[in-house]
Amino acid sequence: MAAETGKHKGRRRVIPLLTLILTLALSTLTSGCWNRRELNRIGIVSAVGLDLGPDHKIELTVQIIRARAMKMAEGASGEGKAVWVVSSSGDTVFDAVRNLVEKSGRRLYYPHNSLIVLGQELAREGVRPVMDLFARDQEMRLLAWVVVAQGTAADVLKADSELNNVPSKQLEDMLKNYNIVSKSVGSNLLEFDDSLLSKTTQPVLGRVVLDKVSGKNELRLDGAGVFRGDKLIGWLDSTETRGYLFIKDKVKSGSVLVPSPGNPDQAVTLEIIRAGSRVKPEWLGGKARFEIDVKVEANLVEQASAQKLSSPDMISVLEEELNQAIANQMRTTISAAQTHYKADIFGFGTDLMRAYPEEWQGLAGKWEAEFPLAETQVKVQSKITHTDLSQ
């Protein structure tokens, strides 16, 4: 009896099974128009550049990886470039992206895009309209680096790289290691987006400079661009950027030159190997005060004079000089931000908000006016550990 019903059940189970197989087979055949992107029908975008074109149109430039050429390049050189740089324009970024398909034929694939370059013109006009798509589109990664070019983004993307088949990869590597040199900033889309959304913190982006060296374009990451709101308002040079990075606790290493003790013409090079900083906000009777504590560990790596510097006395002199040098860098940056740009690029407002949420309620609206008046105190404590020579 039980087996009887079992058999019965079995027979009935065949129908859904057949339906399932049929559905799968049909959907496989008809799904060509859905989301399937065969690899040989997509173009991998490795970098995106945005410029302001004539008539306030958006000029979109992309680097598309030519996979074939790239594979070939490993064996025989001269097969052609590994990337194809192509531009299009449109009223909005999305429009330009769509217009690009007319040129490329293939559908462009953005998830592997790791770099967004903003042209100076566009940055000065305001970047919020163009950044919206990058935050909204789920294909884009928030990890992509964002930099601002001193010239046009298109030129940056067209520049060659001697080291890497894909030029944008070199720029990406530079950005990844920005805090080894600590002379420029690497911000990713998330950080940039966050500061664009913030009402007090102003965005800072790394600056890409194009140098003409013997007829070839060379890319260099140097300094940073300062924004107010979504508009580029000026630049920080490499020293000011170093100060900015110290305050933001983003320095990993970098070299600092101090005058040799007793021999001011000759320099001693100190290499920072560890650095850490803390910003302590205080709200004292209607006035904001920020105490910036920086702790630095450095090594003596080069000295021009023949003096013996490895004695404890000399080291402490050097440490004092290092303190001064770093503190000066930070002070320069702070004064540039407070008096010149009047932009809270350090996120002091946010720090204050976190520490004094109640007081912040009344302050939030007028922070822009309050920031230039804020008092700052810079304290640096450095320690020189190794001199590597006993000299």
Next chain:
Amino acid sequence: MFNSGISSGPVSGDLADGLQANISALKNRFKNSADVIYREFTLGFASNPKAVLIYIDGMINQETTSGTILKPLMFDFDGRDSKRSAGPNGAGDMADVIANRALPNKRVQKAKSLKDVVDGILCGNTALLIDGSAVALVIETKGWESRNVDEPGTESIVRGPREGFTENIGVNSAMLRRKIKDENLRIESLELGRRTKTLVYLAYIDGVARREMVNEVKRRLNKIEIDGVLESGYIEQLIEDAPRSIFPTVGNTEKPDVVAAKLLEGRLAIFVDGTPFVLTVPHLFVEGFQSSEDYYSRPYYATTVRLVRYLAFVIAVLLPAGYVALQSYSQDLLPTPLLISMVASREGTPFPSYMEVLIMGVIFEIMREAGVRMPGAIGQAFSIVGALVLGEASARAGLVSNSMIVVVALTAISGFALTSLADVIGLLRLFFIACAAPLGLFGILMGGLTVLIHMFKLYSFGVPYLLPIAPGNLNDLKDVFIRAPLGSQVFPPRILGHRNLARTTSDRRPPGKD
């Protein structure tokens, strides 16, 4: 009615007194059967009645028949005591006397009906009919050419007993009995198949296997109604819980030590005459990942190997589907350099990735099937053609991409690691490719859930098919993904056997420490 060889009707009717009547009755049964031998002779004692030995050529041991039946009856036995014990029915007594005093064979049975005689002859016994007697003697003389105990071809091992079952059920049950010398080892016999009359043994250990399970297996075996059982696969398909499922709910093995281990865990074994493959029930999914060798080697190695097997299963089932999903839908999951080389190798190939996988999969299956069936001598040429021409050249020619060949090869090798699940793996692989082709990873997820739900619904003889995994039981999981040291597996798996039976109580502390 056309009647060739053995009569098809039910064999019935009693034997007659007269020898000639019986012979002609039997000759009528075995019409047109050249291999049935009628050896007529005269008994060397009493009133020298005529007698006949009937047997099938090749199924009996010739020496036994001539040495222990013909020789005593014709020469050695003088029939001295035949009168003394003769009762009122002389004819019947004649058979008794011969059975008791003249024949040294291991088993001699009296048969009164024609059917018993015919059955006996068909089984390879020799029937002795004596003139004037309505009782025949069926003498056990089975003896035919059979394979020796040998290393099994399907389950190769490095460590452990090398012997495997043979086609002879008596030898097989003896091999099991040699492993388990316990009077509670029960071996019940029954005969299945209207025409093949195949002998089937059901083995279990009383007190370890659960009563209900034994009864259930017996019930299912007794319900089998079929004309022939040529291999244990027939029985497997007739007693399994879900005949339409792709998952096997009955296990099989060629190795006596495996059967013994399963019986000790509370399972049952079904031996079928004529095949070295012994069935074990209930069969759970995880058994496909366990090997007898796991228990013979030390736990760390066994655990590693077992995890590798699960990995191989996942690769064999999901890799092609995952490859299709990654290639056609979720390219973002690939590291950029890998994506670039994949794009490079895909340039110019004509088919979408799922077609590539299917084409290569079919080609591989054909190669495998050909490799199994092919005479060994042309193997060398075959592998050159298969591997070089089809693999290398098709990529060179731009028919399929290079990465695809890597995927198909890896899938195939992983499939070989789990031979007992080979059919399941092949079907699941196809199913998942079909899921991934239209919907990518989401399709694989939905397909996976469907398969899981199906597996959750499966039972093998009242035991959930996925037992120690779901419904979960931590204690039994000690023998699923890992192989815990023997001392910590003290119970037979839950539900399979009686739980309170400790399997080992030996002291496993290192010697010298208290």
Next chain:
Amino acid sequence: MSGRQLFFLVFCTVLGSALYGLPNGLIYQGRQDAWLDVSAGLGFAVIIALVLYILGSRYPNRTLFQYGETILGKYLGKVIGLIFAIFFLMVAAVLLRIEVDFLVVALMPETPPLVFALAFMAVSTYAVTSGVEVIGRLGELIGPLLILAVVGILFFTFNIIHLENLLPFFQENPAEVIGHSLLPGGWLGFVIIAGVLMAFQNEPRQALKPILGGTLTAALLIILVLFQCITILGVNVSIQQIYPLFRAVRMIEIGDFFERLDSMAGIVWTAGGFLAIVAFHECAAIGAAQLFKIKGNGGKWVALVEGLAILLLGLFIFHGSADRWQFLRSVFPLLALAVEMLIPMLLLTISVCRHGWGFLGQRSGGK
């Protein structure tokens, strides 16, 4: 069904759908204090769980749909049962829509939503026709996977989190907390399915631990998810993004080569969300079968019809994603809490008035 299966079912039902349905809304409401709102919402869920447990031990082996008839009489009881059944159906449809929208927006924008919905409901119907036991085992398998997927994010993101983003704490006043706790409360109140599933438990008396445990674990993980979103993305971006956790997972980089793990995580979350749909589908099917006294093979037809109903309702219930968020933030919390909390409390009160406290569990032997 074992205690562990009940635990994981409750857990998956609450968390599975919350992973991408909730964080944005919660952070939008409570900013850094969203975790406080969830904790307050947990209060509702605990009350619901306790009420269900007491009801369950007073009327063992009965489901939510049958309490009404036992307590209030045939007709009023049927109405109450019907409200529950329709509520379950509706929640299943809403969850289906959330699920499908997520897949369409985040993973496969060009595939028609109908395809996802159809796949979900086909497999869900298959699961429901296979019975409670099968669904329990499914939960047992998917549950740990879900925990792994959420906690695993922690390990891979420790280098990109900014703990200071969590500050400042305690900016909401109590009234705001209570107002904001309705949404998480209604969501955590999905523990209501235990009122149906408890009847299938081996030992209903020991059901309290798995029910409360499941809700608590889910609430903790929701808080963990909120923290992950805020520490990785910051409050502003978390509010800006519809699926902040998804975007946060996209930030993971493992050793320079494994990046963009979001599709993988999205698929695991989808498994959890699927289980939530199945749980509500199952409960609705049980409800319909019990209310209309459908037995035997008819139950399968009920599951099929309800599957179709959920499919259609899910596809047409909202106009678009804006509409859906509006519903989730305004109507849903009140509606959910009314059905999940008020009605069971009402039932319990009447039951106590009629039979007194001493009734607790006395009938169980008589069954």
